[in-house]
Amino acid sequence: MARLPVYLRALTALVDQGISTCSSNDLAAAAGVNPAKLRKDLSYLGSYGTRGVGYDVEYLRYQIARELGQTQDWDVVIVGVGHLGSALSAYRGFSTRGIRIAALVDSDPERIGTEVAGVTVAPMADLESIVREHGIAIAVIATPGEAAQGVADALVSAGVTSILNFAPAIVTVPEGVAVRKVDLSIELQILAYHEQRRSAEAPGGGAGPWAADGEVSL
Amino acid sequence: MARLPVYLRALTALVDQGISTCSSNDLAAAAGVNPAKLRKDLSYLGSYGTRGVGYDVEYLRYQIARELGQTQDWDVVIVGVGHLGSALSAYRGFSTRGIRIAALVDSDPERIGTEVAGVTVAPMADLESIVREHGIAIAVIATPGEAAQGVADALVSAGVTSILNFAPAIVTVPEGVAVRKVDLSIELQILAYHEQRRSAEAPGGGAGPWAADGEVSL
DNA sequence: AGGATTTTGTTCTCACGTTCACAAGCTCTT
DNA sequence: AAGAGCTTGTGAACGTGAGAACAAAATCCT
Structure with missing residues (x-):
């Protein structure tokens, strides 16, 4: 999954803060994803959490790093x-x-x-x-x-x-x-497109099939 | 849609080649997407093609540019x-x-x-x-x-x-x-992950839920 | 002029990913 | 030791996006 590196980064940040254990809620918040999605993603790697407790940050970090091939350079x-x-x-x-x-x-x-x-x-x-x-x-x-x-x-x-x-x-x-x-440049064009729609639809407040498109952050 | 800029670039390339008309197949090939998807995307903008003929490259280019807000800087x-x-x-x-x-x-x-x-x-x-x-x-x-x-x-x-x-x-x-x-760095980590799986599974040829994941190009 | 051909626009189906909700399981308290 | 309280792991519903298939329309050829 393409989200593993994000989790890895979040875990590293937690390690730096001296946190040794975290729940899926904590980690999901740090990674900016839904807790259920996080748990499902991690479950593909194996059962590295303990119910009632959460995940061992350092241990999980190592497991993800290994999965990503980051044990080698x-x-x-x-x-x-x-x-x-x-x-x-x-x-x-x-x-x-x-x-x-x-x-x-x-x-x-x-x-x-x-x-x-x-x-x-x-x-x-x-x-x-x-x-x-x-x-x-x-x-x-x-x-x-x-x-x-x-x-x-x-x-x-x-x-x-x-x-x-x-x-x-x-x-x-x-x-x-x-x-x-x-x-x-495409990334910026996409943002320009959002701005374009914003200014175009601000007066009318029209619907259109564009209304919901998931790229605007929550 | 996030693909509009890609289409725009492909159209600009066609203009540079002096091509004035193209079918959804041609354009889809140039943009690296499925023709049906391309047509569906374009249909959201309006009916800018002519059946039996295709799309006027210059006209469509302008329409997409306008939709992207590229008529202004x-x-x-x-x-x-x-x-x-x-x-x-x-x-x-x-x-x-x-x-x-x-x-x-x-x-x-x-x-x-x-x-x-x-x-x-x-x-x-x-x-x-x-x-x-x-x-x-x-x-x-x-x-x-x-x-x-x-x-x-x-x-x-x-x-x-x-x-x-x-x-x-x-x-x-x-x-x-x-x-x-x-x-x-996440982009590179994702590639490293692919390499990791490649070398890990090359001997076993195992299945796993990871087999098909759509990020490996065709 | 009329049909054959090409190509768009659209509908329908399907598969995937996301999310909710719940059961399984661990820990801590009493 | 037994139950209360969390938290994970997973099964099921949901919504979204992708692709195939088809109908509408325009051109070309006879």
């Missing part, structure tokens, strides 16, 4: 070292969550050889050997949209099986390769 | 000018999609007064006047997690009604305020 390569790629390279949130930026790759000769966040930028030609050498399974695409599909193809053929795509383009990959897409 | 303020905030400020994808970075705000005295991507960084104290002056409805939080809730409160009280939150924290806001969350 995952080496990741970032392709595209523009503004966004650089920001990602320097992002501190990764290292504490089992993600290690093992390599940076770019096609711009100006950037190749420079050092970003302690890692030297390698040329695209080295991609395959880098992936093989580090045993990299996960890659990040932070290139312009036009380059994304080509980069994805190269990544897949080098052996990468999971891709996080920040480029504004739809990339298609063979079956068995996981792709997640984060599109910064 | 939306002024946005970014709070937190670290690596990520700077990268967002410099992101070129915004301006072509009706998003204008009108102001940057940070609490670090070192950063206040510096210029990033052509905009001078303002102190937090100026937030309210900035929002009021530009009529800003949409804000981006790119601060560390600890600061996120405080910033969100300040934004809401200044009059912002839509927030895009990049900080690794759950922010709660009053009803009527829209929040979208983008969490970079």
Whole structure:
């Protein structure tokens, strides 16, 4: 489930507060979800809670971390070292969550050889050997949209099986390769759309099929 | 719907290719969705296609842009000018999609007064006047997690009604305020989770309730 | 002009995810 | 030791979204 990392973060926050035990209500509140949903999610992992008591924070945290594969560090390569790629390279949130930026790759000769966040930028030609050498399974695409599909193809053929795509383009990959897409401008456009509807419907107060759509926070 | 911006991008790509008419099949392929879903989504906007022919690319593009509120430019303020905030400020994808970075705000005295991507960084104290002056409805939080809730409160009280939150924290806001969350490390953790399951189940080929989960691309 | 063909708009069905509600089980008090 | 009080785990209803299938409509060909 895609919510496991959220729970993990909430649990880590509880650990930092020195809390050693929590109920599903507490944890659900911290994670911003429904308690029943939380319990059902956790029940898929196994019965790690005790009825009448709640969950042992540290123990549950470890179990989720294990389920997420966070007992090991995952080496990741970032392709595209523009503004966004650089920001990602320097992002501190990764290292504490089992993600290690093992390599940076770019096609711009100006950037190749420079050092970003302690890692030297390698040329695209080295991609395959880098992936093989580090045993990299996960890659990040932070290139312009036009380059994304080509980069994805190269990544897949080098052996990468999971891709996080920040480029504004739809990339298609063979079956068995996981792709997640984060599109910064689309997120803002969605918010602009809400604002648009808000200002358009404020006078009329019309109904329309748009009224309830679940994205407006509670 | 959250897919409208995706359709808009696909349509823009078609315009660039000089294509003036397209069927729901073509557009759905370009957007990476099911044709039936696409038609259903578009039908909510109105009947902008002609049966037996398809959609007029330029006309449909305008209609979606209008629905998204992209006929006007939306002024946005970014709070937190670290690596990520700077990268967002410099992101070129915004301006072509009706998003204008009108102001940057940070609490670090070192950063206040510096210029990033052509905009001078303002102190937090100026937030309210900035929002009021530009009529800003949409804000981006790119601060560390600890600061996120405080910033969100300040934004809401200044009059912002839509927030895009990049900080690794759950922010709660009053009803009527829209929040979208983008969490970079969670995206990678989800991919790591897929890899974890892949390597864990590769030998056993076990079933489990996790087998089908729709996030692995086709 | 009339039918064949194509493609939209819509209805219907289905499956998934979410939520409610309750039984099972643990702890603490008396 | 037995019951009262919580809290988990799960079975059942609910609502929502996705996909298939079909009818309406426009064009093209004969």
